[in-house]
Amino acid sequence: MIRALIADDEWAARAKLSRWLKEQGDIEIVAQSDDGIRAAEAIFRHRPDVAFLDLQMPGLTGLEVAAQLDQDDAPLLVFVTAFDEHAIRAFELNAVDYILKPFDKDRLLLTLTRVRGRTRDRKARASAVATARAQTHSSERLLVPDGEELRLIDTSTIEWIEADDNYVHVHTVARSYLLRRTLQDLLTQLGESQFARIHKSAAVNLAAIQALAPLFKGDHDVQLRSGKTLRLSRRYKDALFTRMQR
Amino acid sequence: MDDLLTVTGAKRYSDRVLYALWAVFSVIMIVVAVHDYYRGGGASLWKPLLWEGSSMSFATLLLALQRTIGRRSYDRWLGEPSKWFGHHLKWFPLYLLAFLVLVYGTRNGVYRLLGETYNHDAWLVLIPYEAVKLLLFFGLWLGVIFGFDSFARWHAQQRHLLELQRALAESRIATLSSQLRPHFFFNSLNTISALMHMDVERADRLLACLGELLRASLQSGGQELIPLGEELRLLELYAQIMLERFADRVTVQWRVDDAVLRIGVPAMLMQPLLENAFKHAVERGREKVRIEIAAVRKNDELVLSVRNTGSSLPPDWREGVGLRNCRERLQVIYGAAALTRLSESAAGVEAVVTLPCREPSA
Secondary structure (H helix, E strand, C coil), rough: EEEEECCCCCHHHHHHHHHHHHCCCCCEEEEEEEHHHHHHHHHHCCCEEEEEECCCCCCCCHHHHHHHHCCCCEEEEEEECCCCCCHHHHHHCCCEEEEEECCHHHHHHHHHHHHHCCCHHHHHHHHHHHHHHHHHHCCCEEEEECCEEEEEEEHHHHHEEEEEEEEEEEEEECCCEEEECCHHHHHHCCCCEEEEEECCEEEEEEEEEEEEEEEECEEEEEEEECCCEEEEEHHHHHHHHHHCCC | HHHHHCCCCCHCCCCHHHHHHHHHHHHHHHHHHHHHHHHCCCCCCHHHHHHHHHHHHHHHHHHHHHHHHHHHHHHHHCCCCCHHHHHHCCCCCCHHHHHHHHHHHHHHHHHHHCCCCCCCCCCCHHHHHHHHHHHHHHHHHHHHHHHHHHHHHHHHHHHHHHHHHHHHHHHHHHHHHCCCCHHHHHHHHHHHHHHHCCCCHHHHHHHHHHHHHHHHHCCCCCCCCCEHHHHHHHHHHHHHHHHHHHHHEEEEEEEHHHCCCEEEECCCCCCCHHHHHHHHHHHHCCEEEEEEEEEEEEEEEEEEEEEECCCCCCCCCCCCHHHHHHHHHHHHHHCCCCCCCECEEEEECEEEEEECEEECCC
């Protein structure tokens, strides 16, 4: 079975899509969301194989939802929109598909053929997410779990990030958030200019660094403005020093 | 280019003034010559008349000839005075030759007919004298003609510019009023296509609404005023479609004085304001939104407003397309008498349009 998610803020649009998807024998609708934040929540919770994302939604647009996904872990993305906007053209090469409203059943079946052919294609997912990031300001805002809900935080409030198996801890001065993301992909989303690796499993916001103190054998202590001290490993020392001087 | 310079009314008018001026000039020249002749003790009136008359008429003839033949090309050079004068003056030797032959031939002929002999200075003296005299007058009149033609062209260009501006304003107002976003149409069509599978009657009603709205938006191009009652009916069509799409997220309330329904307003004036309320509050927000549409009369003015909860003006707010179009359209129709204002309060964002009360166009 292909597990699908539908996200659209208009009930009629959801109804139309779910009616036709249910008619297919091999598709199961695992969730329907009426805004962008809830769509992202549903994707994180249900891990669908394919997500039909409306571009215009409250909370987060379809593109913003896509930009917040983990490149290696994202569902196949099908964007649905009412108007052939500039933004959607970027996906011509690498989204699984995009559908313009109103569409008929034949058009949807064409999309489903593509989806079935790509359920195991990891590259298609990664590049769609990358394109979505390039289209939105995804380095400025990060979607984090806050109790049962997700919310957006300003990435400049992040002090440092710590990898923990398949998860990362995102530390702000006030509190920490646990995300199911890889450190590598999170750093790709946040961009090179603001954050730097200091350790195999840690990265720091350059703006949060107070001082660097040398230690034994070329390691350093990284002292943060908040008082927290982190370890800078030799491997990342040179790169960090170069960037601090800039 | 030629069309721009083909100058009709203004040119004909300035030509007439030019000819009148030329006639006055000729008369003065002749009068002066006659006066001079009598002071010198002369007695035959026809002689100074012949001298000056022949000079003036042949100079006129030659100038008129040049002007008729070369007009089009000369007009082209009005923007470059040196070329314009150069192309006139290059004909001067031929002009001089023709002038001498015609003038002195005529004078000799007339004298002979009357049994007299026309005595004049030796050709070696006469030719330089006539050449200088002719060149002076020729130059003077070229200057005058240049002035007239330039004025005519300037006038024509001004008129052309005005027409262009008027056409621009017309087309501008046409674009300004067709502001239903494509988004709206495609989304509405999608809603209808979904409704068809569930409730054919409702889908049908919605389709009729959409059709009527589209028709109204296509017709709303000009500056004519429709009764406010009609404008509100169109606004209601739009609201009905949006309510069908966002039923659970918005309520729309109407507060309309019956007394204002017959006042004239530009068609589809309020639609962009309502569209903004939906776009910024309903389509972007997650809270339930309340929209209030009001039309009341205050003294001699009609006050229309659309207020919505659930959105706010960001600190770096800049006027968007919908509001700007609305304002510019009012500017074209009412000048400074109409006002558009956007404000924010605890009750939400409010767009207010104030218009002078006018009758609807017939």
